[in-house]
Amino acid sequence: MSDHTIHEVPGSSRRSFLKQSSALAAISLTPASVINAARNGMDEKIAGVFEKMQLNVSVNGKKQQVYIEPRVTLLDLLREQLHLTGTKKGCDHGQCGACTVHVNGRRVNSCLTLALTTEGKEVTTIEGLANGDELHPMQEAFIEFDGFQCGYCTPGQIMSAVCCVREGHAETPDQVREFMSGNICRCGAYSNIVDAVMSAKQGGKKI
């Protein structure tokens, strides 16, 4: 955490500000971007500008400094602002696992992770898995065993599978099924996915 005190965020007076006065009455105190938004009659955008907070997060080894609203999820930050569209939005409610990424090495649902809670952390997405042109052994295994059909759930499956192995939860096919249950595949490629995970686990390469 970069900030270890309870603090009033820059946007904390936004509501009272909007309640107490019209936006235009306060323009002398506000940045140019807000004045422009106000002139265009865009109240919501004013609020957006006011509520944006700084986030420092490392994504695939690259340090990022962004300004976002508190309600932005890690998934939306990755896809909409950092243009890392490999991470997929499936259900957007933590039920399908398509959005799985690693935060400090642990697999999580990025759709239920508010981006601001990743301050100072290391995020890895499917784009960060390969080493240059050399695919990660789990990516190779999914290709070899045809662990997908349409491919939409695949980035989440692979990110989840990497942690499944690293956690020590890929000892048997049954254990893989249990510990990959947070990733739904509507095409039903499950048996090939289990084969791919087991093969990667037993392949001897570092996962």
Next chain:
Amino acid sequence: MNQFEYTRANTAQAAVNALSKETGAVFLAGGTNLVDLMKRGVSQPTRLVDINGLPMDKIEQTATGLRIGALAKNADVSEHELVKKHFPLLSMAFKAGASPQLRNMATVGGNMMQRTRCPYFYDTAMRCNKRQPGSGCDAIGGYNRMHAIFGASEQCIAVHPSDMCVALTALDATITISGPKGERKMAFGDFHRLPGATPDKDNNLQKAELITGITIPFNKLSANSHYLKVRDRASYAFALVSVAAALDIRNGVIQEARLAMGGVAHKPWRLTEAEKALKGKAADLQNFKEAARIAMLGAKGYGYNDFKLKLAPNAIVEGLKMAGGV
């Protein structure tokens, strides 16, 4: 999702203070339930007070048991050596819940605070006394397959969805709470409540109170305990019915029994009378069936969930068999 303000708390006191002075403020821990509820418009806080920076994630042995911090992640507790050794029931319950990704995010305190998964609670177009007091309950007379068979009221038939809480109820855990008036302790069984006329209240936490941890006393039940979860698919689904069963068996005789159920009531449902009936009895099928019969006294179905009236006692017997190695 509504707009809200976001603050990070560095001390429990600062977190409590932040909630004390703002009615619409809530704590943010793992966020797995809260963020979902916010996306659906069911929860609309004005401020999230992020407590993830608080040093409350330790799992420690004390003279009399284990102390688990409220911010310990579900996955970390389930895999912890001390938990697996002393309270395998709890480890099993954790592993039965949610998915590996969610267990990496979800905390012990947040697990206790999670809301029901009643679909009428989640759908803001429906009537729900829990979401909007006084509006009515569309689950009664509706599609209530997942709903309560014990302790429901005319206002609410929702169930508490947690697995962890069922195990902690059976294990006689104690909750430590920090609040505006200082610290206090609460028996785990007293935390969640029945819906009665105020189903909007899930538990007995007071305004601005923060769960800081739980303690579980050592027992002699670890050799014979089992968490059985019956659900619609093999993994990653909420319980239709679950059973936490733990027995202290010596020379084939039950010295002490602990039994609790999930998926059947607005709170983790401790089966005290069935426990009493098992004490001093042989650990055999006949006694397990009698315990299940006693446990089901007073159960009531609401139509689509009538199958639970048969499933629940069968699950109790099966849970006891697996716990007792019978």
